Amino acid sequence: MNSRRISPNRRNTTVPAEAEGSRYTYPAGYIEDILRSVKTIAMVGASADKTKFSYGVLRVLHETGYDMIPINPNPKVKEIRGLKVYNSLEEIDRPVDMVEVFRRPEELYAIAEQAIAIKAKVLWGQIGVFDDRAAQLASDAGLKVVMDRCPKIELFRPFWKPRLDLEI
Numbered sequence: 001m002n003s004r005r006i007s008p009n010r011r012n013t014t015v016p017a018e019a020e021g022s023r024y025t026y027p028a029g030y031i032e033d034i035l036r037s038v039k040t041i042a043m044v045g046a047s048a049d050k051t052k053f054s055y056g057v058l059r060v061l062h063e064t065g066y067d068m069i070p071i072n073p074n075p076k077v078k079e080i081r082g083l084k085v086y087n088s089l090e091e092i093d094r095p096v097d098m099v100e101v102f103r104r105p106e107e108l109y110a111i112a113e114q115a116i117a118i119k120a121k122v123l124w125g126q127i128g129v130f131d132d133r134a135a136q137l138a139s140d141a142g143l144k145v146v147m148d149r150c151p152k153i154e155l156f157r158p159f160w161k162p163r164l165d166l167e168i
Helices: 030-037 053-064 105-117 132-140 151-155
Strands: 040-044 067-071 098-101 122-125 144-146
Touching: 030 144, 030 151, 040 053, 053 067, 053 151, 098 105, 105 122, 105 132, 122 132, 132 144
Parallel strands: 040 067, 040 098, 098 122, 122 144
Antiparallel strands: none
């Protein structure tokens, strides 16, 4: 069984990659701790199209109580769900706890550099969005890193959802 950690953590329990359907594994409680601690999430690749997966994830995270900042490079998109849209991470005028990425994996390294530059605390690559170099860069800069996972799905995990004090 392959088991992999992006960055060291005090906990020593990992979930095997095969059990999760991802090549990335994290210590027990790692993802839960992130989702409990972050308040402001910048979503790179947010879409105004209600049929897109990123729209649904943004909607659920926003309705759950996270302060969402949609990032969409299209200058015609001014708002999504009533939230002001920024064209890049550098344009954001307030602190960001987590950068969640809905872009192609080959764009992740540059986004990791931007996340470091804006002093984000977490870099999160959506399902199918992962890059070992970007993960290492962010981890080396002190960011927590999650790759190939969806925060919306993680919020619904039955083994810790009841402890979140969130109405989902």
